Amino acid sequence: MSTTTARRAGPREWGGLAVLSLPTVLLGLDVTVLYLALPSLAEDLRPTGTEALWIMDAYGFLIAGFLITMGTLGDRIGRRKLLMIGAAAFGAVSVVAAYSTSAELLIGARAALGIAGATLMPSTLALISNMFADARQRSLAIGVWATSFALGMAIGPLVGGAMLAEFWWGSAFLLAVPVAIVLLVAAPVLIPEYRAPQSGRFDFLSVALSLIAILPVIYAVKRFAKDGIDGPTILATVVGLAFAVLFVRRQGNLTSPLLDVRLFADRTFSAALSILLVGLVGVGGVMLLVTQQLQLVEELSPVEAGVWMGPPALMMFVAAIGSPLVARRVRPGIVVGVTLALSTVGYVLLTLVNATGGIVLVVIGFGLVYLGLGAIAALGTDLVVGAAPPEKAGSAAAMSETVQELGLALGVAILGSLATAVYRGDIDDEIPAGTPDGVAEAAGDSLAGASSVANRLPPGLLDQAKEAATSGLNVATLVAAIGILTLSFLSVVALRHIGTIGDDEPEDSEAVPVQHAGSEI
Structure with missing residues (x-):
């Protein structure tokens, strides 16, 4: 290790962090806003069931697919340059999406938004690693960055609901335009450019x-x-x-690979990625089920559900900001293990939720789940990026994001499927003989299906469907609790070799600063 003290970030870098947080907030907001816009969008464009599914999924597919490519591309051509290209493209395509006149055009726009969105997360995270050379400052900056996505998801129902109450469904997409403009204006002033030396040709x-x-x-x-x-x-x-x-x-x-697989030989890198993957599986599945519980069981509007999701988002904010500060005195493995143990308590509380009047318990339980998410998002991401050489920061950031995307998708698939199986097993015996086939099929498929034919259901069947869905939540969160408690213990063991943040000075950066922003303090 170098004995040279790492340069500390100044006011300009912290201003740059605020700029880098904007696209992250935007991506989080985009997740929840579209759910609000979908009903009026469907009424206007009249997509088929398959087209509606692709309107929702095209964005996530293309983001996941292009993260590794874009992370490495930023290392080669310049991370700020790629960020600005991606922001400009995201803003322009958002306008196309807003004024789409057909489902096919909107699907294409959503796919293009996914490709543009894939440039934003790795670029912002890699630039943070370059701007904040001091380990303690970098850890705190990544904590701020990690909360931005949750902030976007939390305010999505509020901002989106307010806009959709006054404007057409396309207005939800136009939220990206002012964010892109601010980033394009402020980035050259506040954010330095970095690219890896001797990066080789793009394969x-x-x-x-x-x-x-x-x-x-x-x-x-x-x-x-x-x-x-x-x-x-x-x-x-x-x-x-x-x-x-x-x-x-x-x-x-390859001498200049798209992804340097040698990074996985570093046990810190591999352990942190594994923790992010498993931790996000629990969060992804439970996030879906909690949203369903608030809107379909408790019958809250999207805006009301968004308000109730505010306290959990605050818990994530506290953990993402607080865990790097605590990790300056307590080993990161212990911090992660303890917060995941507290998350386990949240999952257990969700196993106790019932179908009548369980809002407060849902919010408290999910708040503790988000507490663990905040810690692993901040510390896990910091460990992944910090374990990679500076010239590979974009590639490491992309791997971190890819793993988290995969974890969320797996969580929805595994825990969502488990909850659905419990629902169907419980409700099948409750559907009385003589119920019309279409109604029985809808009620037997999911609570959303039962709610869609509520006025045609036999008396009391909707309440039984709510109880069945709540039982699904209870079982899925019990399985998640076992998994997260196990992960809590394994995190302490897998990260035991890592000292407190800032114990060792980082090596001098090998990245090439094309333009240096910020002064020392």
């Missing part, structure tokens, strides 16, 4: 292999969540895994 075959590896796996996970294990799910999984093997083999033979 387009590796890009193709990464897409053919990631996209089928994401598709399989999403299909499993909807239809269970079937032929297409198995085929997509096999195809994805086969191309993943080819991708990894090619990376090992």
